[in-house]
Structure formats: structure tokens, C-alpha cells
Amino acid sequence: MNVNDTEVIFSILADEGYDRTEVMDEADVILANTCSVRDNAEQRIWGRIEQFHQQKKTRPEVVVGIVGCMAERLKDALLDSRKVDLVAGPDSYRSLPQLLRDIAPDRPQINVLLSHEETYGDIRPVRIDRNGVSAFISIMRGCNNVCSYCVVPYTRGAERSRDPRTILREACDVFASGYKEVTLLGQNVDSYLWKGEDGTTVDFADLLEQVALISPELRVRYSTSHPKDISDKLIETMGRHDTICKCIHLPVQSGSDAMLVKMRRRYTRAWYLDRVAKIRSVMPDCAITTDIIAGFCGETEQDHQDTLSIMREVGYDAAFMFQYSERPGTLAARNYPDDIAPEVKTRRLSEIIELQNALSLESNRRDVGKVFRILVEGPSKRNPAELCGRASNNKMCVFPDTAHKAGDYVDVEVLSCTQATLMCRLV
Ligand code: 5AD
Ligand code: SF4
Numbered sequence: 001m002n003v004n005d006t007e008v009i010f011s012i013l014a015d016e017g018y019d020r021t022e023v024m025d026e027a028d029v030i031l032a033n034t035c036s037v038r039d040n041a042e043q044r045i046w047g048r049i050e051q052f053h054q055q056k057k058t059r060p061e062v063v064v065g066i067v068g069c070m071a072e073r074l075k076d077a078l079l080d081s082r083k084v085d086l087v088a089g090p091d092s093y094r095s096l097p098q099l100l101r102d103i104a105p106d107r108p109q110i111n112v113l114l115s116h117e118e119t120y121g122d123i124r125p126v127r128i129d130r131n132g133v134s135a136f137i138s139i140m141r142g143c144n145n146v147c148s149y150c151v152v153p154y155t156r157g158a159e160r161s162r163d164p165r166t167i168l169r170e171a172c173d174v175f176a177s178g179y180k181e182v183t184l185l186g187q188n189v190d191s192y193l194w195k196g197e198d199g200t201t202v203d204f205a206d207l208l209e210q211v212a213l214i215s216p217e218l219r220v221r222y223s224t225s226h227p228k229d230i231s232d233k234l235i236e237t238m239g240r241h242d243t244i245c246k247c248i249h250l251p252v253q254s255g256s257d258a259m260l261v262k263m264r265r266r267y268t269r270a271w272y273l274d275r276v277a278k279i280r281s282v283m284p285d286c287a288i289t290t291d292i293i294a295g296f297c298g299e300t301e302q303d304h305q306d307t308l309s310i311m312r313e314v315g316y317d318a319a320f321m322f323q324y325s326e327r328p329g330t331l332a333a334r335n336y337p338d339d340i341a342p343e344v345k346t347r348r349l350s351e352i353i354e355l356q357n358a359l360s361l362e363s364n365r366r367d368v369g370k371v372f373r374i375l376v377e378g379p380s381k382r383n384p385a386e387l388c389g390r391a392s393n394n395k396m397c398v399f400p401d402t403a404h405k406a407g408d409y410v411d412v413e414v415l416s417c418t419q420a421t422l423m424c425r426l427v
Helices: 002-014 039-058 069-074 076-080 093-102 152-156 164-176 204-212 232-240 257-263 269-282 301-314 331-335 342-367
Strands: 029-034 063-068 086-088 109-111 134-138 181-185 193-195 201-203 219-223 247-249 287-294 318-323 371-379 386-390 396-400 409-417 421-426
Touching: 002 029, 002 063, 002 093, 002 134, 029 039, 029 069, 039 063, 039 069, 063 069, 063 093, 069 076, 069 086, 069 152, 076 086, 086 093, 093 109, 134 164, 164 181, 164 204, 181 204, 201 204, 204 219, 204 232, 232 269, 257 301, 269 301, 287 301, 287 342, 301 342, 318 342, 342 409, 342 421, 371 421, 396 409
Parallel strands: 029 063, 063 086, 086 109, 134 181, 181 219, 247 287, 287 318, 396 421
Antiparallel strands: 193 201, 371 386, 371 409, 386 396, 409 421
């Protein structure tokens, strides 16, 4: 999501005549687009601010700006460091040109107003991906869920959906310029809802279907579904279209009902497993991936075991796994002590990671012998005589070949695997 926001920022600044550089010494303006979801993400940015400050010592005219969630969360505290000239929250990117014009020595600029309407729907993001094959498209902003551990509703504001006409136009545009895959982005795509002037509505399943029908050559992915909201209609829509990739990211967070209540996730373990069963009944080959938090407030050893057991029960194909990081101002920070000792959090997280590594390997082994249509992304990182690309289930496939190029679809047979990669041959 931040990559896509950066693309929006580049577009707004390009209209003002700014050019993009990745060479810091060359830049007149340095912007860091930031994440607040865990403390370590913020700590990295404080390190970067020090680095930018070194630039200012030799080039006092350089402008240093912090944008995104950390700007929204810390506001003036960033300016108080006296190392930052600009602070702009996620809904204020249209004001960046004005803010940049108004900056003067000892006159830093800040805009952290959140909006109920801003979706940047009319802005054509300047793509910064490197492969020219796969593009992100934001379909909504903000989140109305207030999971108790999560800072996102405070930094990104209330949920709002983008006009589907602008989404379809953007998808058609990127396809026309050579992209072969789009990923539709939202904090909770299942609550996407657009009400037209004529009273008609477009929900996420409708939107996904419309994008899926653009071309048989354009694949569609999306992120993220919320287990409490993922509908039969969405699952059945996915099953109907080959262009919709068969991979669902369904963050479980914990396998314990007590933790799920405290996390305010508003589903139970049984409900979650029922959704998984529905997905598997419609799409037996659909990959399911997840997010897991280890060591949330009051988590007992039994709660932790429940997380390990739901992981085994679902057999996740991949997972993002984190230690709980208390975020100031959230419901959890206000109501529950962050009482799991750091070494216990670390141990539980490593058990979760170890289990997931085994599950990922098992999942990859199940694919040996299968034939997948993959979208070539380019040469593999390790060997220039090999190409790599993803199967519909999002697994990375590597195969010897130099004849094809990024953006081609090819069929490969899986010969062997590691935990992270499927080794294949061209069919
Ligand atoms: N601590 C740890 N992980 C968190 N996430 C969100 N907030 C926190 C937090 N305070 C994780 C969740 C979410 C993912 C994007 O980040 O697992 O799904
Ligand atoms: Fe955060 Fe929950 Fe919203 Fe996801 S759904 S962004 S975890 S509040």
C-alpha cells in the first residue's frame, strides 16, 4: 500500500515539474514514506532521519519530509526533532506542492488532516515497480474495523471506497501499457462498497469480476480480505474466473477464541475454519496465506498452542508472522497491559515461524508434478540462465529458459522444491 501511495506522490509532484531520483546526493527533496504498524518500522525511520540530517550538514538547502502513517501518528513530534522540514499524512498528498513551496528556513510545514472523501481516484500513479509486469491499484483507503492492537484506523482514517469507474480505467490503462497483472489493494476489501447516483451499488465481488473481465491476458490479485467479512459471493466469483489468481490472504492473527475477542477481530476460530472450508470447497487448489501475531496481551501457553494448531489445521501456504508491538493510543494499549515477556514473545514467534517453514515446504511438495501457467517476471536472482515468475497460487517458480521475457505466460512443470521456490521445467 505504501508503494502505491509513493506512486501517487510521484504523480502529484511530477505535475509540478519534479523529477525522480534514487541518488540521495542529487535530491533537492527527500521524502520517506512511513509505516507505523509496528514499533520497529518507526525505529528504522528515526535511523533514516539521522542519515538525511547528515545530507543537510553539507547541503543545508535540501528538504527532508516524512509522509505517511508515522507523519500522521507523531505529527509535531517529528518537527520538534528539528531534522524534518515537512510532515504530511496519508490524506494530504495533494497539498505537497504547496507545502514544498511554503517551506523556508525555520518554517517547516505540516498537514496531517484526515479526510472522509480522499481516494486519489483521479490520479494516475507513476509506476515505480521494476518488472513492468505487475501493478498495484488502491480501491479504498482507511479502515473502520478498530482491531484492538492496530494503529491503522488512527493513521489512515475512516474507510472510503474509490469510484469503480476510475479503478477500471486505471486497470485498463496499465494493461494497455504492457502490465499483465494488477493487485487491488484495501485494508479490508470485503467492505468495499460504491453507491452510484442511480442507486445501484458495486461491492467487492462485482468490482473484482469487472476487472477480471478486462482481458484473458490480465491477471487479478487482491489484498486483504477480513475473515469476518469474506462472502460466499466473493469466493464463488473467484472460482468462476481463471483470470482471478487462486490465492487468498486471510489474516487469522490468533487461533485462540479468547485472544480473538481481545483483539476485537469479531470472528471465532470455528467461523474462520468454516470460511476456509468454503474456499476449499469452491477452489480446492486455492492457496491460503495469513498474518499471525505472537504474544498479544495476556496470551497463555494454551492460546499460543491454539495458534499453532490452527496453522496445522489450515496448512497455510505462507504467512507473515510478528511479535505483538504495543501501539500508543490503540484500544489494546489503553485497556490491556503488554504483559508477555520479550523472551516469551520471541520464543513463541520462533515456534510459529518454524512450523510455518515446515508447512510451506509441505505445501510446495504437494505441487511437485503439477503443471502451472506462470507469468514471467524476468531472470531469476540467482542464475541469469533461468527465468522466474509466479503461479496463480502466488508461488515463485524458477526454470531454465532464456527465450521468454517478462510479461510472457508460459506453462511449467514442477520438478522439485525448496520451502520458498518451485523448481520447474518448461512444458
Ligand atoms: N503488533 C504486531 N503486529 C501487528 N499487526 C498489526 N498491528 C500490529 C501490532 N501492533 C500485523 C497484523 C496485520 C499485519 C498487517 O500487521 O498481523 O494483519
Ligand atoms: Fe488494522 Fe484490523 Fe483494519 Fe486490518 S482490519 S487495518 S488489522 S484495524
